Amino acid sequence: MLLDFRHLGALRWVLVAIGLLVAGFLLLPVVFIVLLSFGSSRWLIFPPPGWTLKWYEAFFADPGWFAALGASLRVGLAAAVIAVVFGLGAALAMSRGRLRGAWWLHMLLLMPMVLPVVVLAVGIYSLALRAGLNDTFIGFVLSHAIVALPFTVIILVNGLNSFDPSLEDAAVLCGASRWRARLHVTFPSIRLSIITAVIFAFLISWDEIVISIFMAGPNLQTLPVKLWTTLRQDLTPVIAVASTMVLAFSLILLLIAAILTRRGR
Amino acid sequence: MTAWLSIDALSKSFGQSIAVRDVSLEIGRGEFVTFLGPSGSGKSTLLYMIAGLETPSTGDIRLAGDSLLPVAPNLRNIGMVFQRYTLIPHLTVAENIAFPMKMRKWDRQRQKRRLEEMLALVRLEEFADRRPNALSGGQQQRVALARALAYEPEMLLMDEPLAALDQSLKLDLQREIRRIHDSTGATILYVTHDQEEAMRLSDRIAVFHNGTVEQFATPGEIYQKPGSAFVAGFVGHSNLLPAEMFDEAHPAVALAGGDSTGTPGLQPGKGAALFRPEDFTVLRSDTGTAALTAAQTGTITGTITDIVFLGPVVEILVRLASGARILVRQAPDLTADLRPGDQVSLRILRQPWILP
Amino acid sequence: MQTGPDKTRSVQLPGPAPRGWRAALRARLEGATATLAIPALLLVLFFFLLPVALLLARSILEPEAGLGNYAELLQSGAYRTVLLNTFTIASVVTVVTVLIGFPVAWLIAVSNRFWGMALLGLIFISMWTSLLTRSFAWLILLQSNGVINRMLKGLGLISEPLSLVNNMTGVVIGMTYILLPFVIFPLLSTMRAIEPGLLRAAALCGANRWQCFLHVFLPACVPGIAAGALMVFVMSLGYFITPVMLGGSSTMMLAELIVHLVQSLLRWGLGAAAAFILFAITLAAYALQLRLFDPLRSAKGGR
Numbered sequence A: 001m002l003l004d005f006r007h008l009g010a011l012r013w014v015l016v017a018i019g020l021l022v023a024g025f026l027l028l029p030v031v032f033i034v035l036l037s038f039g040s041s042r043w044l045i046f047p048p049p050g051w052t053l054k055w056y057e058a059f060f061a062d063p064g065w066f067a068a069l070g071a072s073l074r075v076g077l078a079a080a081v082i083a084v085v086f087g088l089g090a091a092l093a094m095s096r097g098r099l100r101g102a103w104w105l106h107m108l109l110l111m112p113m114v115l116p117v118v119v120l121a122v123g124i125y126s127l128a129l130r131a132g133l134n135d136t137f138i139g140f141v142l143s144h145a146i147v148a149l150p151f152t153v154i155i156l157v158n159g160l161n162s163f164d165p166s167l168e169d170a171a172v173l174c175g176a177s178r179w180r181a182r183l184h185v186t187f188p189s190i191r192l193s194i195i196t197a198v199i200f201a202f203l204i205s206w207d208e209i210v211i212s213i214f215m216a217g218p219n220l221q222t223l224p225v226k227l228w229t230t231l232r233q234d235l236t237p238v239i240a241v242a243s244t245m246v247l248a249f250s251l252i253l254l255l256i257a258a259i260l261t262r263r264g265r
Numbered sequence B: 001m002t003a004w005l006s007i008d009a010l011s012k013s014f015g016q017s018i019a020v021r022d023v024s025l026e027i028g029r030g031e032f033v034t035f036l037g038p039s040g041s042g043k044s045t046l047l048y049m050i051a052g053l054e055t056p057s058t059g060d061i062r063l064a065g066d067s068l069l070p071v072a073p074n075l076r077n078i079g080m081v082f083q084r085y086t087l088i089p090h091l092t093v094a095e096n097i098a099f100p101m102k103m104r105k106w107d108r109q110r111q112k113r114r115l116e117e118m119l120a121l122v123r124l125e126e127f128a129d130r131r132p133n134a135l136s137g138g139q140q141q142r143v144a145l146a147r148a149l150a151y152e153p154e155m156l157l158m159d160e161p162l163a164a165l166d167q168s169l170k171l172d173l174q175r176e177i178r179r180i181h182d183s184t185g186a187t188i189l190y191v192t193h194d195q196e197e198a199m200r201l202s203d204r205i206a207v208f209h210n211g212t213v214e215q216f217a218t219p220g221e222i223y224q225k226p227g228s229a230f231v232a233g234f235v236g237h238s239n240l241l242p243a244e245m246f247d248e249a250h251p252a253v254a255l256a257g258g259d260s261t262g263t264p265g266l267q268p269g270k271g272a273a274l275f276r277p278e279d280f281t282v283l284r285s286d287t288g289t290a291a292l293t294a295a296q297t298g299t300i301t302g303t304i305t306d307i308v309f310l311g312p313v314v315e316i317l318v319r320l321a322s323g324a325r326i327l328v329r330q331a332p333d334l335t336a337d338l339r340p341g342d343q344v345s346l347r348i349l350r351q352p353w354i355l356p
Numbered sequence C: 001m002q003t004g005p006d007k008t009r010s011v012q013l014p015g016p017a018p019r020g021w022r023a024a025l026r027a028r029l030e031g032a033t034a035t036l037a038i039p040a041l042l043l044v045l046f047f048f049l050l051p052v053a054l055l056l057a058r059s060i061l062e063p064e065a066g067l068g069n070y071a072e073l074l075q076s077g078a079y080r081t082v083l084l085n086t087f088t089i090a091s092v093v094t095v096v097t098v099l100i101g102f103p104v105a106w107l108i109a110v111s112n113r114f115w116g117m118a119l120l121g122l123i124f125i126s127m128w129t130s131l132l133t134r135s136f137a138w139l140i141l142l143q144s145n146g147v148i149n150r151m152l153k154g155l156g157l158i159s160e161p162l163s164l165v166n167n168m169t170g171v172v173i174g175m176t177y178i179l180l181p182f183v184i185f186p187l188l189s190t191m192r193a194i195e196p197g198l199l200r201a202a203a204l205c206g207a208n209r210w211q212c213f214l215h216v217f218l219p220a221c222v223p224g225i226a227a228g229a230l231m232v233f234v235m236s237l238g239y240f241i242t243p244v245m246l247g248g249s250s251t252m253m254l255a256e257l258i259v260h261l262v263q264s265l266l267r268w269g270l271g272a273a274a275a276f277i278l279f280a281i282t283l284a285a286y287a288l289q290l291r292l293f294d295p296l297r298s299a300k301g302g303r
Helices: A011-038 A054-061 A063-095 A102-114 A117-131 A137-161 A165-173 A178-189 A191-207 A210-215 A223-233 A237-264 B043-051 B093-103 B108-121 B137-149 B167-184 B195-201 B219-224 B229-234 B289-294 C005-009 C020-031 C033-061 C068-075 C077-110 C113-128 C131-141 C147-154 C168-193 C196-204 C209-237 C241-246 C254-264 C268-292
Strands: B005-014 B017-027 B032-036 B058-063 B078-081 B155-159 B187-192 B204-209 B212-217 B239-245 B252-255 B260-262 B270-275 B280-284 B299-309 B314-320 B325-330 B343-348 B353-355
Touching: A011 A054, A011 A237, A011 C077, A011 C113, A011 C131, A011 C168, A054 A063, A054 A237, A063 A102, A063 A137, A063 A191, A063 A223, A063 A237, A063 C033, A102 A137, A102 C033, A102 C268, A117 A137, A117 A210, A117 C033, A117 C254, A117 C268, A137 A191, A137 A210, A137 C033, A165 A178, A165 B078, A165 B137, A178 A191, A191 A237, A191 C113, A210 A223, A223 A237, A223 C131, A237 C113, A237 C131, B005 B043, B017 B043, B017 B212, B032 B043, B032 B195, B043 B078, B043 B155, B043 B187, B043 B204, B078 B137, B093 B108, B093 B137, B108 B137, B108 B167, B137 B167, B167 B187, B167 B195, B187 B195, B195 B219, B204 B219, B204 B229, B212 B219, B212 B229, B239 B325, B280 B325, B299 B325, B314 B343, C033 C068, C033 C268, C068 C077, C068 C268, C077 C113, C077 C168, C077 C209, C077 C254, C113 C168, C131 C147, C131 C168, C131 C241, C168 C209, C168 C241, C196 C209, C209 C268, C241 C254, C254 C268
Parallel strands: B032 B187, B032 B204, B078 B155, B155 B187
Antiparallel strands: B005 B017, B005 B058, B204 B212, B239 B252, B239 B270, B252 B260, B270 B353, B280 B343, B299 B314, B299 B343, B314 B325
């Protein structure tokens, strides 16, 4: 009865009201930032006196913003590929290899998710300074990959566990080598998990800011870093544009992931 | 029959536990052999080692004289059907059956010809373009069978292929498997825990228990002359009565119930006499005394404690004076006047098998 | 397959292998599934274990060997204020997220499929969209002449603008907003696992709605509340972006202090020690959580 909407009595309207308020609370900043990016006020006044696209023009005209956008895309893609390929290897080893200590390996791989990002960021920064990795593409990619790895491992292990290993064995006995069997049978069967893992790994890199602040330099900075540094100097509507771009890209990818998951069911 | 596949002192342990313990078997070409045993008895592990999906701890597997162990599973030329329908979900029925031929890079003409043969063999011609999930369990398992046979493997391994199917479908597919064995002449190794299935299908049965083979013999021998109490108990119902040879000159067995029965060809000593439920005729003690006295072989007397009607047969549970219980199966029309509590005589129709 | 070399070696091969060592080698390589974990392990080794070890080393070696850095952190008034701030804010955020998250999870648990999915989708989206941009939005919204203040003034609720940002209020609002999903998800899964018969049975025993809530529903939700609260608390301890953007000079938290020490003051030893304190607290909290609920129990694979 407490878990049945119709039997909650007046309480249900209290719950609905809280739900609406929270939904508003969650939506408000996102909607606000998108509207702001189209507002004509230089001083981010809301509601804006008029609507304009000039901040978008300014965003794309500025080579700094554009370079940051490109860097974010490249780093995100590379980090996603590495996190998924490495994660897939680890997931195969843990769910298929009869590995003693698989539980410990799993815990170890999930650890970077648990650690506060600031600690990881400072640690990686300290290492990167010595190895000359900061302000380099490879440094960005690997440090983003380590943050994304736990997520890809979780998604791919789940995918592999819901896939019957005797299917792969059957393909091997049909004459396929272990790798051909994986390529022809296992990977196509878990392709949904693989695509989902790529999307979320990319999203993690795309939104990653704390490590990136340390990694960034004059050569290379991702969009969130550029946003962060600009934000601390000057509150211009171009920040709202950049924020809208970041949000829009994330929303599109989340939508794709949602559609794929739905279709997979 | 000359040995074609020899399993030689094979063992497999996982950490502390031993799954297969020093098993040796010789299997002839074209034979249908069933590994029968309860779950965890090592029969599947042995099958997986023959397939190459598990590596033996010690011992050897030889096919036509050559060791199979160094050969990768995909090069062993063995077909296998699993308990779960292991069809590749994103391929059609035809593509699934053609998959092993594609892996072997057969030419297109040969693939096509063989595919048609296989579809005809398992009678699924009209389903060629369907996806596996559009098929019933029985149909999927027939596709798996066709896929495993498509490349003319030297051996077909089946790991409880019918365990997930319901009873009537099971009977159909058992008949189908028998037919396919007859028409292809393939050597088949079949794992099951269902003794009736083993009896129905096999040329020979290897009964597994705790990782070892208790007996390897034809179904008739397994049933009538089981090598151990475990085999006697696992295959069919067994009534075991303590027995003792009492006269070497006139071989007969003294049963603990106080009765005796002539049993030629026995070694002297103590043992257990095995009676199957159909080895008796039940007679009411107050009738047929004439027949009793005339009986050459022994009779045992007891009291009926329960009668269960099963359709073709009636099961009667009889308690002997010694306290032992005996299960007897009779045709229903012979038992119409029997009631629980009746005193009965069990006339022994067949010499009991004395377990070593 | 998938056996270590120790097992393979014990196989007694009678005479030379008929298909040659090449085939044997290939078979072994193909079977070596466990080795596929090596790239991921190397990544974790070099970009996780090594950096953390390096931090630990620096915290006790720089500027001189010993526990001086830790002593300084725990004794200096300024640093103790930061630690206090961190724990205060994390505690307040935890309480607020649980208070808001509980009715929301409850609403999702009782609403029909469509509305449940809609609310969940909204929460999921806010979990996976940029924290930076959303914190930025709050910064603008909460300003003294921002939308919120003007709205409250327009409604006649206040006469003077409230100071909602660059102080603890701003940090708590921003972090509650960001961390709310992390308490709703575990709570929801706990509520969905509650046997509805349990509540019905309690009602049949004569309990009124309030008694039912207090004696049956709430206790059944405790594991979810505990998991969510612990998660939010631990995550808030290490937050950097939101407190920096929405907080003021008096609300500095541990993460900001670490970055400040390392990046601006170049006091690596002290910064590393602060990072390590944060790490240790986090690990202890997760160890506690693991003791209570093992998230990997269902994730273990194998034939």
